Amino acid sequence: MPRPTTAQLAYGSCTVILSxxxxxxxxxxxxxxxxxxxxxxxxxxxxLVALTVPLPKPAPKPASRTVARSTASTTAPAPTPAAVESEAVREPVHERTGS
Structure with missing residues (x-):
């Protein structure tokens, strides 16, 4: 059970005393x-008055975290070491010609 806020205590106490x-x-x-x-x-x-005092709303979640999660799920996975080696083999070989 959440603790009462300062506003709830103040409104409830004033209501009891004045009423x-x-x-x-x-x-x-x-x-x-x-x-x-x-x-x-x-x-x-x-x-009754103390319980009906509006409670503070929770802070909204930052949008940057949601965007980071959504873009991370759509990116391609990192290449495996075998894929990197196979790409290195495909590069043209530059050899010196004998003169």
Whole structure:
């Protein structure tokens, strides 16, 4: 499971604190059950906000690597030593003529 980002922690914490204060002031409750319900609902709301904060997108892969791989697969294989020797034999021989 990935760790939460700084933005997720900040948004979630602010949501919990502000929603708890707002609900307590608006409901004007003083009972223990009412405060518990408000606190739990504020925690759930803060968790929801923290999870819906957009995560940073992964960096795009460099295009140069993809191009290098695609061109490498289309090039001809390196010649074998036997092929190099056979080409060397095919070259014209320059001999001196006897005078």
């Amino acid at each position: 708890t204060l707002a609900m307590l002031l608006l409901s004007q409750t003083s009972s223990g059950v009412g405060i518990t319900v408000i606190a739990l609902s504020a925690l759930a709301l803060g968790l």
